[in-house]
Amino acid sequence: GENVEQHPSTLSVQEGDSAVIKCTYSDSASNYFPWYKQELGKRPQLIIDIRSNVGEKKDQRIAVTLNKTAKHFSLHITETQPEDSAVYFCAATDSWGKLQFGAGTQVVVTP
Amino acid sequence: DAGVIQSPRHEVTEMGQEVTLRCKPISGHDYLFWYRQTMMRGLELLIYFNNNVPIDDSGMPEDRFSAKMPNASFSTLKIQPSEPRDSAVYFCASSLGAGGTEAFFGQGTRLTVV
Numbered sequence: 001g002e003n004v005e006q007h008p009s010t011l012s013v014q015e016g017d018s019a020v021i022k023c024t025y026s027d028s029a030s031n032y033f034p035w036y037k038q039e040l041g042k043r044p045q046l047i048i049d050i051r052s053n054v055g056e057k058k059d060q061r062i063a064v065t066l067n068k069t070a071k072h073f074s075l076h077i078t079e080t081q082p083e084d085s086a087v088y089f090c091a092a093t094d095s096w097g098k099l100q101f102g103a104g105t106q107v108v109v110t111p
Numbered sequence: 112d113a114g115v116i117q118s119p120r121h122e123v124t125e126m127g128q129e130v131t132l133r134c135k136p137i138s139g140h141d142y143l144f145w146y147r148q149t150m151m152r153g154l155e156l157l158i159y160f161n162n163n164v165p166i167d168d169s170g171m172p173e174d175r176f177s178a179k180m181p182n183a184s185f186s187t188l189k190i191q192p193s194e195p196r197d198s199a200v201y202f203c204a205s206s207l208g209a210g211g212t213e214a215f216f217g218q219g220t221r222l223t224v225v
Contacts, residue, residue, distance in 0.1 A: 001169065032211040043202065043216040044154070051211055089154060097142050098167055099206070099214055101154040 002027040004092050006102030013109055019077040021105045023090035026071065032093040033066060033073045036101075039086045047088075048075070080109045115217035117203050123223045129191040132220045135184055136205030144214060145178055145188050146202040154202070160186065193224045 003026040013019050025033075031052040036044035050057045050064045050073065057064050061080075066073040077084055090102040116135040124130050136143050144159040158168040163180045171178070175194070180186040190197055200221050206214040 034213065043218050045216070046213045049213065093211065096166065097161060097206075097208075098156070098159060099144060099204075100156055101146075103153040 002030060002092055002094055002098065002100045004090060004100050004102040006090050006105060008105060009103065010106045011108070013080050013107070015080060015082060015109055015111050017080055019075075019080055019084070019107055019109075021075045021088055021090065021107075022072065023074070023092075023102050024070075024072050025092040027092070027094050028071070030092040030094045033064070034091050034093070034099075035062075035064060035075050036089045036091065037086045038089065038104075044089060077107075080107075082109050082111055085109045115203055115205050115215050117201075117217035117220050119220060120218060121221045121223075123225065124193055126194055126224055127192045128224075129189065130193045130197075130222060130224075132188040132201050132203075132222070134186045134188075134203030134217060136186070136203070137207075137215055138184065140205035140207045140215075141183075142206040142208070142214070143180060143186050144204040144206075145186070146204065148200045148202060148219070157188070190222075193222075195224045198223050 006023045034049035037047045038044040048064050050066050061078050063076045087104045087106050089104050093099045118133045141162050145157040147155045157170045158178045160180045178188045200219045202216050202219045204214040204216045206212045
């Protein structure tokens with residue numbers, strides 16, 4: 001079955017700097033890679049996603065890249081702000097619709 | 112649509128008691144997922160349904176856990192008997208279509224077994 005690995009587990013950045021979170025997946029049949037943000041005490045919410053036929057996608061300060069050959073995908077947040085502080089989860093969905101999450105990355109943005 | 116609705120929001124129960132968590136997915140969504148979230152294990156997929164049929168329950172930790180989806184608008188996750196190590200936040204999520212669509216999460220049920 002699918003196994004999603006996520007690194008780092010915690011990430012501290014200065015406000016204005018960039019943050020990068022990396023994930024790997026094991027199932028070559030996976031075709032959809034969403035990223036979720038979870039604030040303390042709240043539900044996970046989608047922030048960006050990418051499909052297997054696309055290598056890169058950008059939405060304002062966030063971008064995601066996908067390397068299908070290496071089974072890697074990454075989240076990039078530029079010009080970080082205090083409100084970016086949260087737990088971020090990568091995930092992968094296979095062709096059967098199974099959605100598996102990575103372990104999460106606690107991002108702390110310090111002013 | 113009001114989104115994915117879970118009840119109760121909080122549940123405190125004694126060890127050995129039966130616990131039933133409820134979920135109403137977004138209307139029209141044909142996939143429903145149950146996740147358990149803890150600090151130690153993150154977001155674990157317990158089971159998921161497609162068109163009310165369980166597709167993969169390999170994440171269900173023990174026979175004490177069971178899930179049903181009697182119709183397209185309702186699902187339950189039952190723990191019987193409950194144990195302190197079952198304490199966690201349980202999330203239900205739903206999505207439209209096969210892989211490649213956003214999964215929307217409910218607000219979760221925080222379960223405490225004492």
